[in-house]
Amino acid sequence: MTATRRPFGRGPAVSLFTLGTMRALASQAQMDAVVRAALEAGINHLETAPAYGPAETFLGAALARLERQGRRPDGGWVVTSKILPGVSFSEGRSQLQASLKRLGLHHLPNLAVHGINRQEHLLWAQDGEGQQLLQWARDSGLVGQVGFSSHGSHALIAEAIASGLFEFCNLHLHLLDPSRMELAHDALARGMGVLAISPADKGGRLWDPSPTLCEDCAPIPPLTLAYRYLLAAGISTLTVGATQPQDLDLAHRLAKASGALSPAERSALTRLEQRRRQRLGQEHCGQCRSCLPCPNQVPIPELLRLRNLRLGHDLQAFTQERYNLIGRAGHWWEQLDASACQGCGDCLPRCPHDLPIPDLLAETHRLLAAPPRRRLWG
Known part of the structure; x- marks a missing residue:
């Protein structure tokens, strides 16, 4: 064709x-x-x-x-x-x-x-x-x-x-x-x-x-x-x-x-965004990356993105799979998961939406930590 x-x-x-x-x-x-x-x-x-x-x-x-x-x-x-x-x-x-x-x-x-x-x-x-x-x-x-x-x-x-x-x-x-x-x-x-x-x-x-x-x-x-x-x-x-x-x-x-x-x-895209924000409320991470750099190298935006998808659209299988690949794929994926957060609060004043980032990271770990799955190859 x-x-x-x-x-x-x-x-x-x-x-x-x-x-x-x-x-x-x-x-x-x-x-x-x-x-x-x-x-x-x-x-x-x-x-x-x-x-x-x-x-x-x-x-x-x-x-x-x-x-x-x-x-x-x-x-x-x-x-x-x-x-x-x-x-x-x-x-x-x-x-x-x-x-x-x-x-x-x-x-x-x-x-x-x-x-x-x-x-x-x-x-x-x-x-x-x-x-x-x-x-x-x-x-x-x-x-x-x-x-x-x-x-x-x-x-x-x-x-x-x-x-x-x-x-x-x-x-x-x-x-x-x-x-x-x-x-x-x-x-x-x-x-x-x-x-x-x-x-x-x-x-x-x-x-x-x-x-x-x-x-x-x-x-x-x-x-x-x-x-x-x-x-x-x-x-x-x-x-x-x-x-x-x-x-x-x-x-x-x-x-x-x-x-x-x-x-x-266009209507579907707008509704998709609106419903995610409604479910997450004031704890929605907008991925602005202002929280970085983290002194402990925690990839805060990526971890909170997984939280957004888990709570915003109920993507349990996908978010657990990605979360539990962390630290297991070398430089192809993140090295530290949310448990690496030391609660230092360095990110808090930089967040334009005043998100309680350490608390959200701890919740992310509770939601997504599970036995890891094997990679597709390697």
């Missing part, structure tokens, strides 16, 4: 939705099925990484099979893969060449630095062997453009965007966590492509919403509203981590849904 495409940095235009390959790893047959479904849904952009186990190998075989059948999107596939920061020039060069071999490609349209999550990751890309590696990848013709993904702080992401080193970025942009939208709009204004990471799953397990959230978004399903919110804001492309072809049905239906929000969608 002919689907809407948007500019993505200086590279080829991409479909409104991107197939993320991290969840189709059970077998080659599973990857084949979801890639075929992506093609039928009008998707031309595929996102993968060596860190996703056999994803590149499975994807390369799936693309080769479709190529033999003469099946490809108009203009061909646009593939994004990644490389972890910190590797030496020689090691990185070998890793990139190995990725191309696994994918069956001579040229990779997009190469992302996989996780600029700490300052040293950005410094690696700005100078020394990292800068040498990224420049060689471009100059050699093996890579079309370079970008980055990040699970890092707002300040770090803003610095990476402003550095001028990158043509695109992959960010956590979600209906229920719009705090990074300002960063996305800055990147778009600079001509960068912006990919929204996991707006369905990391955005609140919206494929399995609570009855409360469904009522708050009615008559629009929460996942549909989340996708439309991001697309109407001009985000270049949204990832869908499909495990089966049916997971791409909504992306198929919304393949051309790039227009402005409808009155019904």
